[in-house]
Amino acid sequence: MLSVRAPATSANLGSGFDVFGVALGTPADVIRVERAPETEITVTGAGSQYIPEDPDQNTVGAVADALDAPAHIEIDKGVRPSSGLGSSAASAAGAAVALNALYDRGLSREELVPVAAEGEALVSGVAHADNVAPSLLGGFTIVTDDGVTQVDASIPVVVCLPEITVSTRDARGIVPETASMTDVVETVGNAATLTVGMARDDPELVGRGMGSEIVTPERAALIDGFDAVSEAALEAGATGVTVSGAGPGVLAVCHADDRQAVAGTMIDAFDDAGIESRAYQTAVS
Ligand code: HSE
DSSP: OEEEEEEEEEEOTTTOTTTEEEEEEEEEEEEEEEEOSSOEEEEEETTGGGSOOSTTTSHHHHHHHHTTOOEEEEEEESSOTTSSSOHHHHHHHHHHHHHHHHTTOOOOHHHHHHHHHHHHHHHHSSOOOTTHHHHHHOSEEEEETTEEEEEOOOEEEEEEEESOOOOHHHHHHTOOSOOOHHHHHHHHHHHHHHHHHHHHTOHHHHHHTTOOSSSHHHHHTTSTTHHHHHHHHHHTTOSEEEEOTTSSOEEEEOOGGGHHHHHHHHHHHHHHTTOOEEEEEEEEO
C-alpha cells in the first residue's frame, strides 16, 4: 500500500482569519491507499468513531472523486476531529498526495490545494484552503482568492487541546459580518508583523502579530478557561496566544526553551477550569 503522512495545521493565527495557516510537526494523520474498482474507506485512531466511512460523507471520498481515483483508503487519525488542528484537512491533503501518486496524475502540491479543499467543503460548508495548503506545502501559508503563498518557517509552538469539541460549522456561524475600522487597522498591522516574523523565524514578532479583535474574541468565548489558559501561557514565556483554527485547540508561540513550561501551565490552567487537556510541544515546520 502507498502511505503518506499528513501533518496537523493551525489556521488563522489570530490576525489572519481564513488567510494564514501553518503546518505543525505533530500530530499527523497517515493515509494508505491501493487501487480498487470503487472507493472504500476505513478510519482508525483518534476520534475515528465520529468520522463517517461512507465515501459520500467523508472528506477523503470527495478527494478520490475529484481525482477520479477510486481506492481502498485507510485513514489512521492522529489529528482528532473538531480540534481546531485541521483534522479533516490533514486527511484530505494526505489522500490527495497519495491518490495523485497512486494514479500518476502528475499534479504538483500547489495544484492539489483546490482538490483537497473540495473535501473541506463537505465538513465546514466552505471550500477554504487555509488548512489544506499548509498540510500540503509545509511552513507558513497565505491563502487568498489569487492563490497560495508559502514561506518555509521554523517557529516553536505549543498546542493545548482540551477534551471538548467545537464544530467548525458552528464556529463559522458566530463570525461577525462586519468589523470596526479600528479593529481592521490593528489586525492589518499585526498580520504584517506576523508575516515578517515567519520569514525571519522570529517567535517574538510572530507572537506579537497574533492579536486581533476580529473573530478571535467570539471564538475564544466557546472555549471554557481560554482567558486563564492564555494568561498562564504568557506568564510562562509565550510570546503570543490565540485560538487554533475554529478551536478548541489553543496555540501558543514561544522560544524553544520555554515550550515545556508553557505546555505544563496551559494544562494546569485547563485543569483548574475542570477540563482535561493534552499539549503538543511542537513547531511550525
Ligand atoms: N479559517 C477556518 C475557520 C479554519 O477559522 O473557520 C477552520 O479550521
